[in-house]
Amino acid sequence: MFLNRISLMKQDVEDFGEYPFTVPSINSLEQLDLSNAVTFFVGENGSGKSTLLEGIADKCGFNTAGGGRNNMYRVHASESVLGDYLRLSWMPKVTNGFFMRAESFYHFATHLEDVDEDGFQSYGGRSLHKQSHGESFLSLFLNRFNGRALYLLDEPEAALSPQRQLTFLRILKDMTAEEDCQFIIATHSPILLGYPDAKILSFDGDFIEEIDYEETDHYRITKYFLDHREKFLKEILED
Numbered sequence: 001m002f003l004n005r006i007s008l009m010k011q012d013v014e015d016f017g018e019y020p021f022t023v024p025s026i027n028s029l030e031q032l033d034l035s036n037a038v039t040f041f042v043g044e045n046g047s048g049k050s051t052l053l054e055g056i057a058d059k060c061g062f063n064t065a066g067g068g069r070n071n072m073y074r075v076h077a078s079e080s081v082l083g084d085y086l087r088l089s090w091m092p093k094v095t096n097g098f099f100m101r102a103e104s105f106y107h108f109a110t111h112l113e114d115v116d117e118d119g120f121q122s123y124g125g126r127s128l129h130k131q132s133h134g135e136s137f138l139s140l141f142l143n144r145f146n147g148r149a150l151y152l153l154d155e156p157e158a159a160l161s162p163q164r165q166l167t168f169l170r171i172l173k174d175m176t177a178e179e180d181c182q183f184i185i186a187t188h189s190p191i192l193l194g195y196p197d198a199k200i201l202s203f204d205g206d207f208i209e210e211i212d213y214e215e216t217d218h219y220r221i222t223k224y225f226l227d228h229r230e231k232f233l234k235e236i237l238e239d
C-alpha cells in the first residue's frame with residue numbers, strides 16, 4: 001500500500017457548475033481512504049470513474065494517455081482538469097507506476113516500440129504489435145513491470161478474454177503479494193471484481209461509497225442473466 005488517501009481540495013474549486021464538478025460522484029467527493037492493495041472503481045457509464053482515475057494519474061505525474069512518468073509521448077494525452085484539485089496522501093511515497101486505458105494501449109505500445117533498445121526483452125522478446133491486444137497487455141505485466149509501484153488501469157478487461165481475466169487475477173495476486181504493488185482499477189468486469197480482499201468503490205449513488213461484490217449491478221445482472229437467460233431475454237426483447 002502506498003497511496004492511502006485521495007482528497008478533493010474543495011476550497012480551491014472556483015466553479016462547481018463546470019466539468020468535472022458537474023459529475024455527481026466528483027461534486028460530492030471529500031476524501032477517499034484506500035486500505036487495500038487492490039481498489040476497484042465501479043459504476044454506470046458516465047459515473048465519473050475515468051475522470052477520477054485520470055485525475056490521480058495526472059497528480060502522480062503519469063502520462064494521462066497511458067504510461068508512467070518516463071513515458072511522456074504526446075499521442076492522445078487528455079487534459080485532466082481534476083488533477084489540480086486533488087491531494088494524494090502516501091505512506092510511503094512511490095513515484096514508480098503506470099496509467100493504462102485499454103483504448104489507448106495501441107499508442108502506448110507504439111511508443112514503447114519507438115524507444116525499445118533491448119530487442120523487446122522487456123516484453124517477452126516480441127514486439128507488442130506482433131502480439132494480440134490481450135497477449136501484449138499481459139506481456140507488459142508479466143515482463144516489464146515490477147515492485148513498489150502504483151498501477152492505475154481503466155477497463156483492462158477490454159483486452160482480455162474471460163480466461164485471460166482469470167490469468168490477470170493471478171498476476172494481481174502475485175504482484176501485490178510478492179512485488180508490493182498497488183492497483184486502482186476502473187472496471188465493468190464481474191470476473192475482475194471478484195478478486196478477494198479488494199475494496200470496491202461504487203460511483204453510482206450521491207457519494208462514492210464502498211460496496212460488497214454481491215451488491216454490484218455487474219454481479220447481480222450477470223448472475224441473473226446466466227441463471228435465467230431465456231426468461232431475461234424474453235423480458236427485455238419482447239413487448
Ligand SMILES: Nc1ncnc2c1ncn2[C@@H]1O[C@H](COP(=O)(O)OP(=O)(O)OP(=O)(O)O)[C@@H](O)[C@H]1O
Binds near residue numbers: 023044050
Ligand atoms: N472532457 C470532458 N468535458 C466534459 N464532460 C466530460 C469530459 N469527459 C467526460 N465528461 C463527462 O463526465 C461524465 C463522467 O465521465 P467518465 O468518463 O469519468 O465516466 P466513466 O464512469 O469512466 O464511464 P465509462 O464506464 O463509460 O467509462 C460523463 O457524463 C462524461 O460525458
